[in-house]
Amino acid sequence: MAKSETTSVNRKTEIISAAIEVFAEIGYYRATTAQVATRANISQPYIFRFFSTKEALLLAALEVSWARVIESFRKVVESASPEQLETDLIRAYSDILNSYQNEMLLQMQAQTIQEDAIREAMRHGFGEVRGMVLDAFRAAEISNPEERTLLFLARGMLCNISAALNMPELMEN
Secondary structure (H helix, E strand, O other): OOHHHHHHHHHHHHHHHHHHHHHHHHOOOOOOHHHHHHHHOOOHHHHHHHOOOHHHHHHHHHHHHHHHHHHHHHHHHHHOOOOOHHHHHHHHHHHHHHHOHHHHHHHHHHOOOOOHHHHHHHHHHHHHHHHHHHHHHHHOOOOOHHHHHHHHHHHHHHHHHHHHOOOHHHHOO
16 A cells, blocks of 8 residues: 555544544534544545545444444454353453443434434444344354343443443443
8 A cells, every 4th residue: 555545544544533532522413524623633624535524424433333343243253152252242342332432422322313324324233233143142052042132232232321321330230
């Protein structure tokens, strides 16, 4: 990859990271591309070199956040024993939530956005995670894999709410 291509990829990644922070902190609808540009230390017009609209930027940010979850779960599925699978998946999600809380806050907000492209991105992300977990639970011969997958996903949503509201007691057993 040529230096200018590398710089361009890095800059795009920096813009997406800045957008994740800004959108998570003040909300997608209140956030402006000017605020994202300020956070990324670039000019606002430079954002539009990579993203045609603020919605396109949000879609890229959601893609990054879902990719992180999916890749983390993929690593667990490929390496965990059947006995440790669910525990290791929970630990992997907890690690993501602790390290990338803004991404999870972004996903939570995106669940309420009614634009078709955003809804489709969220359906796709949830669907891919659900399918991966369900397939892994079936392969591990976990009893009632559909119900266990549902409970796993519900627990993940509760983890998100717990983190968003700073209510760790929601996760206490």
